[in-house]
Amino acid sequence: MRGPALPLGLGVLALGVLALAWGGPLRWALGASFTGHMAMHMAVVAVAAPLLALGLAARCPSGGALGRLSGAPVLASAIEFVVIWGWHAPGPHRAARESLGLMALEQASFLAAATLVWLSCLGAGAAESRPRQAAGILGLLLTSMHMTLLGALIGLAPRPLYRHEGHPGHAAPAGGEGIPGLTALEDQALGGVVMLLAGGGAYLAGGLWLAARLLRDPAPEETR
Secondary structure (H helix, E strand, C coil): CHHHHHHHHHHHHHHHHHHHHHHCHHHHHHCCCHHHHHHHHHHHHHHHHHHHHHHHHHHCCCCHHHHHHCCCHHHHHHHHHHHHHHHCCHHHHHHHHHCHHHHHHHHHHHHHHHHHHHHHHHCCCCCCCHHHHHHHHHHHHHHHHHHHHHHHHHHHCCCCCCCCCCCCCCCCCCCCCCCCCCCHHHHHHHHHHHHHHHHHHHHHHHHHHHHHHHHHCCCHHHHC
């Protein structure tokens, strides 16, 4: 029973994180602010997605559709790059804030793309080929780089890019106003910092963990 319990427990944890991110106290506390959006985004891609990926990898450690899916970490990173940067362009971002359907599509695409990255990179177990493990490291480090870059660009922007609800001149939707005391530019800068630290940091930590495992595990010929 220990084997099936592991992926089930990880799945339950992931669902709990998603529930807190999409409708929990954090969202209500931060309201319609850009920082609130970014905290929700990071909870999805940097916490829930790796938990889902670890659960899937534990359930199907090799072979089958998941095995084929987890074989292209760099491609998965490129897909997430397109999804993340695309939704954070000002037009698509604002459209998702004004439409519940587009917001659901945005969040679903964040979760799917991030889970694909984590599964492709973490799916290469210690018994897999060393080149495949190295590709997993590269995939996570590339993702960390583009998350850090986007967070820095948003945080250092000299003007508001998103004109978020919850700030003066913009009606706040159900869920509350923006963060009290912060201007739109300050809110945007704080959101960029959240993305840089949480998103870039999580993927970097994952890549470093895989690198440490690769260095620790003996090469296949040494185990014979």
